[in-house]
Each structure stands twice: as structure tokens, then as C-alpha cells.
Amino acid sequence: AQSVAQPEDQVNVAEGNPLTVKCTYSVSGNPYLFWYVQYPNRGLQFLLKYITGDNLVKGSYGFEAEFNKSQTSFHLKKPSALVSDSALYFCAVRVSGNTGKLIFGQGTTLQVKP
């Protein structure tokens, strides 16, 4: 069965420090992986995706993610956190087949303190 896990409910970092939000996945075949961010009372905004190619994927707002096939992980990273990065982050994997469906992790709240 396909699944996504975000092992941390909340991540706290100080402004200016690097941040990592963890994601591991379980799929059959090649994974198509996505990161989304959700601000309060808003829908999800697409940040970045891994389909194929370079394991380091760059996305919006200075975020990047590293695909690691051997560890089945797709951790979200940013070299220097901003207070405005504080939000809820979701990792997702595309379900195999043609439905376009995504399976989402449970979400990780990122708190960046000044």
C-alpha cells in the first residue's frame, strides 16, 4: 500500500537557522513526490515536486527538497528560516495509475521564532 509519513507534528527553529521538515514514503514503482504549504484559513500552495532527475529539487520561497531513494525520504529544507515561513507543511505522493490522486502526510507545523 502507498503511504506518506511526516514523523514530526511540529518543528521549531530560530529565524536565520536552517530548517528541515521530514517526509518518508512507501510506493510501488517510481515515486512522484510533492510538498505543499498551508497558511491559516487558506488552501494548500504548491512548493515543489520530484518526478525524475536531480535528487535536489528547488522550489518556491527558497525551499528545496532532497530525494533519497535508498532511505525512501523526501525532506524539505531551507538554508535560512524566516518568521513568515511559519505554516503547516504537507508532503504528498501521487497514487500510481491515472487518477491523479495524491496521498498526503498528516502535516507538520513549522514554527519559526524571531
Added chain:
Amino acid sequence: EADIYQTPRYLVIGTGKKITLECSQTMGHDKMYWYQQDPGMELHLIHYSYGVNSTEKGDLSSESTVSRIRTEHFPLTLESARPSHTSQYLCASNLAGLSYEQYFGPGTRLTVT
């Protein structure tokens, strides 16, 4: 911001009322989705559509129904609202193809009293 719209943004309604949550996209996407986001913030797929006149139930059982008469429009209806339907409802869409991400609307926060 993606061109996908949801109305109303907030709705407070009494038990037993019929409601329709609207979702429209102007991107010509063939696939559309409805998610329910519970207080724990997890997302659960409740309906999806491949295209006009195509709808399927999602992974989470829901008493709501959907229709897809036009490509750009994917409304969700609750015939008789109950307090257990209180939640955030998110609509999303994407193009056919393996590499395409879903685009989300701003959501409708429904409260049933």
C-alpha cells in the same frame, strides 16, 4: 495563486439544511478533487472527477454528493447538514499526466450548528 475558486469561504448553517459548496477553475483542468480537512489538519479525499459526467467516491466515506456537468465546475452538496459535517472543505484540480501537481482553492469552512 492558482485560478481555482470556492464559495462561500465561510458558512454557518443549522442542522437539516441543504447546502452546496461551489468550486470553479478557469485553467481547463480535466481532473478535480474534494478534500475534507479535519481539526487535526489531515486531508482526506472524499470525491474526485476525471472529467465531465465522471465522478468517483474518495478514500473517506462522505454523505455529500458531487456533480460535474461542466469542465470548470465541481459543486459539492449536502442534502441534510449535521454537526458532524463541520469541517474545512478544499477543492483542487490538475491536468492529466504524471507530472502535474494539484492546485487548491482557498477552502470553505463549514460550521453546522
